[in-house]
Amino acid sequence: xxxxxxxxxxxxxxxxxxxxxxxxxxxxxxxxxxxxxxxxxxxxxxxxxxxxxxxxxxxxxxxxxxxxxxxxxxxxxxxxxxxxxxxxxxxxxxxxxxxxxxxxxxxxxxxxxxxxxxxxxxxxxxxxxxxxxxxxxxxxxxxxxxxxxxxxxxxxxxxxxxxxxxxxxxxxxxxxxxxxxxxxxxxxxxxxxxxxxxxxxxxxxxxxxx
Amino acid sequence: xxxxxxxxxxxxxxxxxxxxxxxxxxxxxxxxxxxxxxxxxxxxxxxxxxxxxxxxxxxxxxxxxxxxxxxxxxxxxxxxxxxxxxxxxxxxxxxxxxxxxxxxxxxxxxxxxxxxxxxxxxxxxxxxxxxxxxxxxxxxxxxxxxxxxxxxxxxxxxxxxxxxxxxxxxxxxxxxxxxxxxxxxxxxxxxxxxxxxxxxxxxxxxxxxxxxxxxxxxxxxxxxxxxxxxxxxxxxxxxxxxxxxxxxxxxxxxxxxxxxxxxxxxxxxxxxxxxxxxxxxxxxxxxxxxxxxxxxxxxxxxxxxxxxxxxxxxxxxxxxxxxxxxxxxxxxxxxxxxxxxxxxxxxxxxxxxxxxxxxxxxxxxxxxxxxxxxxxxxxxxxxxxx
Numbered sequence: 001x002x003x004x005x006x007x008x009x010x011x012x013x014x015x016x017x018x019x020x021x022x023x024x025x026x027x028x029x030x031x032x033x034x035x036x037x038x039x040x041x042x043x044x045x046x047x048x049x050x051x052x053x054x055x056x057x058x059x060x061x062x063x064x065x066x067x068x069x070x071x072x073x074x075x076x077x078x079x080x081x082x083x084x085x086x087x088x089x090x091x092x093x094x095x096x097x098x099x100x101x102x103x104x105x106x107x108x109x110x111x112x113x114x115x116x117x118x119x120x121x122x123x124x125x126x127x128x129x130x131x132x133x134x135x136x137x138x139x140x141x142x143x144x145x146x147x148x149x150x151x152x153x154x155x156x157x158x159x160x161x162x163x164x165x166x167x168x169x170x171x172x173x174x175x176x177x178x179x180x181x182x183x184x185x186x187x188x189x190x191x192x193x194x195x196x197x198x199x200x201x202x203x204x205x206x207x208x209x210x
Numbered sequence: 211x212x213x214x215x216x217x218x219x220x221x222x223x224x225x226x227x228x229x230x231x232x233x234x235x236x237x238x239x240x241x242x243x244x245x246x247x248x249x250x251x252x253x254x255x256x257x258x259x260x261x262x263x264x265x266x267x268x269x270x271x272x273x274x275x276x277x278x279x280x281x282x283x284x285x286x287x288x289x290x291x292x293x294x295x296x297x298x299x300x301x302x303x304x305x306x307x308x309x310x311x312x313x314x315x316x317x318x319x320x321x322x323x324x325x326x327x328x329x330x331x332x333x334x335x336x337x338x339x340x341x342x343x344x345x346x347x348x349x350x351x352x353x354x355x356x357x358x359x360x361x362x363x364x365x366x367x368x369x370x371x372x373x374x375x376x377x378x379x380x381x382x383x384x385x386x387x388x389x390x391x392x393x394x395x396x397x398x399x400x401x402x403x404x405x406x407x408x409x410x411x412x413x414x415x416x417x418x419x420x421x422x423x424x425x426x427x428x429x430x431x432x433x434x435x436x437x438x439x440x441x442x443x444x445x446x447x448x449x450x451x452x453x454x455x456x457x458x459x460x461x462x463x464x465x466x467x468x469x470x471x472x473x474x475x476x477x478x479x480x481x482x483x484x485x486x487x488x489x490x491x492x493x494x495x496x497x498x499x500x501x502x503x504x505x506x507x508x509x510x511x512x513x514x515x516x517x518x519x520x521x522x523x524x525x526x527x528x529x530x531x532x533x534x535x536x537x538x539x540x541x542x543x544x545x546x547x548x549x550x551x552x553x554x555x556x557x558x559x560x561x562x563x564x565x566x567x568x569x570x571x572x573x574x575x576x577x578x579x580x581x582x583x584x585x586x587x588x589x590x591x592x593x594x595x596x
Contacts (some may be wrong), residue, residue, distance in 0.1 A: 011413065056458045059409045095316055100325060100405050147541040147574040148316075176491065176515075177537050185542050193515075 004033070008040025008068075009047070011060050016040075020068050030075040031082060037068050041111040048196045055104075058195055062107035084115035086206035088139035089131045091123035093152035101175055102143040105195045109141075112199050114206070125152070125159035132165055138209035139202055142188075144175040153186040161187075170205040174198055211591050218278040219385045225566050226484065226530045227506050234560040236567040236589035237279035237387075237532070239488075239511070243575035244582070245270045253575055254310030260286070260371055268378060274586045276382065281486060281511070281532070281568065282447055283386040284375035288437040289365035293350060294343035295433055296361035299368075300354040301328060301346075301402060328353065329402045331411060334422045342426040343433075372441050387509070388486050389443025390434040393450075394474065395423035396467045398430075400452035408452075412462060420466065427470050431477045438483055445484040448474060455495030456515070468499050479504035486532070490571060492516050497524045505529065513537075513570035522559045531559055532566040535585055540569065540577035545584035552588035561594045 004023070007015035016037075023033050044061040047053040088109065092102050099121050109116050117135055119127060132140060140160065142153050153173055160166050173188040174195075183191030189205070192198045215232045216224065224231040245266035246256025256263035264284050271277065289295045309316060337345045346353070354361065376386045393401075399422070400408040411419050434446045452458075453467030475485045485508045487500075492515040500510060505528050512518050512533035521531050534555070539548055552567060559565045567589045573582060 013414070054459045055456060056409050056412070056462065059406055060413050063406065063410060097324060104406075147537050147576050150538070150542055151576075177513075179536060179538050181542065182538050185538075 002036045002039065004036040005040035005043065008037055008061060008064055009043035011057060011064065013064055013067075016064055016068060020071055024071070024075065030072045033072050034069070034076075034082070037065055037072075038111060038113060041065055041108075045108075045112075045196050045199065055195065058108060059104060062104065062111065065111045066107060082113065085113040085203065086139060086209060087115045087117065087135050087137035088141060088202060088206075089117045089119065089128060089135065089137045090141045091119040091128055091143070092121040093142050093144045093149040093156060094122055094124045095152050096144045096146050096149040097121045098143070098145040098175075101145070101193075101195070102141075105141065105143070105174065105198050108195055108199050109202060112203065114202065125156040128156050129159050129163045129165065132160065132169055133163070138168055138170060139205045140169055140171045141198070141202065142171070142173045142186075144173070144178065147177070149175065150182055150186055153182075153188070157187040168209070170208070172198060172201055172205070212593055218276075218383055222279045222385055222387075222566065225564060226509060228527065228530065228564050230563050233593065234556050234565055234567050234589050235278035236586055237277055237281055238569045238582070238585070239281045239572045240267055240270075240569075241282075241285045241572050242267060244573045244577045247575055248579055252310060257285070257309065264371075264375060264378075270582075271382070271384075274583050275590075276384070277586055277589075279384055279566070280375075280379050280386045282388050282391070283372060283379055283443070286371035286375060287365075287368040288372045288388075288390045288441045289368050290433050290436045290440065291362050291365050291369070292343070293358045293361050294346040294429075295437075296356075296365045297346040297350050297353050298342070298433075299365070300356070300361075325401060325404045327402075327404050327407050329399070331403075331407070331415070334411075334415070334418045337422045338418070338425045340425075342429045369437070369440050376441060376443055386443050386445075387484060388445040388447035389439075389441035390437035390445075390483075391447045391449065392430050392434040392474070394448065394453060394467060394470050395426045395430065396453040396470065397450055398426070399423070405452065405457075409457075412458075412466065416465075423466065423470060427473060431474055434474075434478065435481050435483065438481075444482055445486060446474075446478050448485050448487050449490075450487055450493075451490035453496075454489065454491055454493035454516075456492040460495065463496055463499070468496075472503060475503045475508055479507040483507075484509065486511055488571075489513065489516055494520055497521055500525055501528050503529070509566070511568065515570075518555070518559055522564075526564055530564050530566060532568045534570040535568070536570050537574045537577075540581050540585075541574050543578075543581055545580045548581045548584040549588050549592075552585055553592050556589070556592055557594050 004019045090106050106116050106118050117131055157171055160169055171188040172190045174192045178191050178193055190201045212233045221231045221235040225235050242256040242263040243253050246253050249266040287299055379386050453463055478485050488511050490513050494517045508529045510531050514534040514536040518534045
């Protein structure tokens with residue numbers, strides 16, 4: 001494992017900042033720095049699965065990844081970005097304005113190599129369908145913290161169906177009170193209230209879409 | 211229906227004191243949202259019209275033939291008549307988006323909390339120096355545009371309403387369990403700094419966060435004790451979510467949450483006050499620690515994400531457990547599913563004593579009446595299997 005991946009996995013903010021700067025100054029390919037940071041995030045994910053890390057470590061590493069990318073990304077020349085694992089559309093369902101869970105998952109998905117189109121909070125079904133059409137994304141992730149979001153998620157899945165996209169779009173729903181019952185009720189392909197598991201499910205969906 | 215040999219008050223007290231009851235008591239965590247909708251009002255109307263909103267709760271109580279206790283007597287706030295107390299409440303309520311008033315929140319929805327950094331990382335130093343009350347008074351204008359006189363008048367009005375809510379239930383023979391509402395320092399700081407910023411604070415400046423918590427906790431305790439005295443209900447509703455195993459490893463809980471929970475519950479118990487610990491999210495990992503809290507002076511109230519059966523195993527001989535009908539079961543389940551869920555709780559968690567059947571968190575605004583009634587009826591009609 002590289003020192004940078006190791007420092008990120010160990011949540012050592014100062015060391016990550018130092019190593020990123022050192023590599024940039026030494027003329028290291030910025031894309032290689034991105035790859036090392038992603039490797040660090042993968043290790044964080046493994047430690048989370050083995051229960052050595054908690055949601056807090058996912059949050060801290062996500063913030064560290066974002067900070068590193070803010071330095072590295074401007075140096076990536078056009079066309080240097082790696083091919084994303086998959087595109088996906090992310091939103092908090094209509095009638096719900098909570099964003100914390102969605103934002104954490106969005107950061108982790110980006111770090112895992114997804115091209116995330118985050119539509120924000122309180123997003124109407126029509127807007128979600130439009131974005132799925134525009135991007136061709138094969139995955140839709142919807143978040144909700146309150147029970148009224150269940151109806152909105154259901155309406156959105158129905159709208160995706162009505163637009164003829166359901167055959168190519170997998171739907172995952174999540175949030176504090178989302179359960180298996182809710183997943184079935186809204187017509188989703190998967191549910192979770194675990195951010196890291198959500199990333200794994202999206203990885204599986206991306207593989208299936210190829 | 212089961213032949214009852216106890217009053218509601220006796221039944222609830224038996225559950226809390228871990229003594230045998232004639233049946234499992236039932237006490238939903240009820241606010242104005244579901245009753246307003248059910249009575250044909252918008253939630254927006256119910257929230258902003260105290261008399262009508264509170265009456266909707268009373269009407270629904272009468273319509274289902276009653277239940278055994280109000281965990282909180284209604285939906286007013288129990289506040290001490292001080293500027294700091296009003297500012298603290300405003301700092302929470304100021305970040306709510308209200309039904310019918312704010313974008314994204316329909317008039318039938320519940321208020322929704324928008325979490326953002328209301329406190330800055332620089333504020334820790336001043337909190338450490340001034341304590342929370344001193345800080346809140348000094349920076350009042352950052353958090354509310356009301357004058358000190360207006361704030362105090364508002365806190366007094368809230369407490370008057372709270373007391374009248376309690377009296378309404380007293381007249382029906384129904385105990386209200388909590389006369390004050392307070393958060394742990396961790397919960398308070400996490401929601402006012404925002405989850406991500408606060409998590410980074412714990413990572414970057416743990417000593418400073420701890421010092422701020424030390425400076426805050428006594429004020430929180432004193433305020434809660436005083437509010438409980440004013441409302442005349444010997445209990446405190448302690449709101450907890452962020453410090454548990456869903457978010458943080460035990461080393462964080464052990465340093466930044468548990469010592470304050472312990473200090474608060476012990477201080478309340480010393481004053482004869484019960485603590486109802488309102489646990490949102492999954493605290494299964496943290497349950498063994500709760501055995502160190504005052505025995506029979508706490509209720510652990512769960513929302514269905516903590517393993518309630520594990521809670522019974524670990525805490526059954528130490529404190530009463532309340533919960534944990536999932537919000538989704540109330541809103542999109544069926545009465546048959548509700549009955550089956552409640553029967554299982556009664557069989558396992560409710561056997562003999564130490565359990566209050568309740569909603570996991572508040573009854574959601576879009577709960578179905580028939581599901582809600584099924585929860586109440588099951589408690590009244592179903593005895594645990596032998």
